[in-house]
Amino acid sequence: MAEVLVTGGSGYIGSWCVLDLLAAGHSVRTTVRDLAKEPGLRAMLARGGADGELRVLAADLQHDEGWREAVDGCDFVLHVASPTLTSVPRNDDEMVVPARDGVLRVLRAARDTGVRRVVLTSAIGAVAYGHPDRSTPFTEEDWTNVDGGIPPYQKSKTLAERAAWNFIATEGNGLELAAVNPVGVLGPVLGADYSPSLGLIKRMLDGEVPASMKFASGYVDVRDVADLHLRAMTDPAAVGERFIAQSGPSLWMRDIAKVLRDRLGERASKVPTRELPIWVARTVGKVNPQLRLILPQLGKNFDATSEKARRVLGWRPRPIEQTIVETAESLLALGAAA
Ligand code: NAP
DSSP, rough: EEEEEETTTSHHHHHHHHHHHHHHHHHEEEEEEOOOOOOOHHHHHHHOOOOOOOEEEETTTTTTTTTTHHTTTSEEEOOOOOOOOSEEEESSSHHHHHHHHHHHHHHHHHHHTTTOEEEEOOOOGGGSSSOOOOSSOBOOOOOOTTOOOOOOHHHHHHHHHHHHHHHHHHHHOOOEEEEEEOOEEOOOOOSSSOOOOGGGHHHHTTTTOSOOOEEEOOOOEEEHHHHHHHHHOOOGTTOOOOOEESSSOOOHHHHHHHHHHHHHGGGGGGGGBBOHHHHHHHHHHTTOOHHHHHGGTTTTOOOOOOOOHHHHOOOOOOOHHHHHHHHHHHHHTTTTTO
């Protein structure tokens, strides 16, 4: 059994990675920015059935302190922490700097303390943005074009992953790296402080989305993302590779709305039935900053393939319809949507 650090165990994906590692019998540590979060984190993991030894340490991606101590003695690091879209950033650097400099802090500490492998949680945002329209699915060969007028989050994920591969090539000194690139992550939540990626389903259930946008994305279950991290951590074939994590073909927003209405009945009575024409969305987007972030994506069917993760690592994600239903069920159970 191994000693493993998960950065950002307080987050949605990080917490499921911690649960999986504990269930597999590993000795696990995790970092949070503020140790005041520790009791809440432990309560959240207990709700998820956590069983095993967990150390919680403090480290912030924007500062050097704490990282060496956090990784020292670890066999593996799952570097999951990164700024996510909890609010609209004031400028690109607000997301880019902690994401890129943070990954380098973690890699440097891992190299210097003899960690064997780091698995980096990157994103489809480092793969599929800033390209002309295309009909073929994106693969791990594709890289987001940061000069293509892309939003700050996708820019941060691209520059962070680029920096990580560059570090490994030039000063990694034998440290192994694998990257996991999830699409939109859904699935059961363990606590009320959940990831922004669940916001769409919550807002649909709450009746805050009067009509679906013509917006498409791939989706994947958080439990399958955690499973892919663990496979990338130990499988020799994962070294030096990136793996897109997507359950199946991408879905339009109206497809998600339909699953919710069909499967949840009355509890999905506020979920939209109509789709907003793109020209109306563009007009509203001029005054709505949240909407403005997705305007470049409207009408485009961003599709990617996880064929590589299935073929190389034997990854078998569950069907996404079930994930959508379980996401909604868990939000409703938490009282996070009504
Ligand atoms: P989340 O629930 O918002 O978690 C983000 C985590 O990052 C939290 O643990 C947070 O720690 C930590 N973090 C943020 N800024 C930090 C900083 N400056 N220093 C240290 N830790 C910091 O988001 P998530 O959905 O689980 O995302 C986790 C990872 O998956 C991210 O790298 C994200 O880009 C990637 N990803 C997510 C999705 C998705 O759809 N959810 C898709 C693709 C990729 P605190 O508790 O201290 O705030």
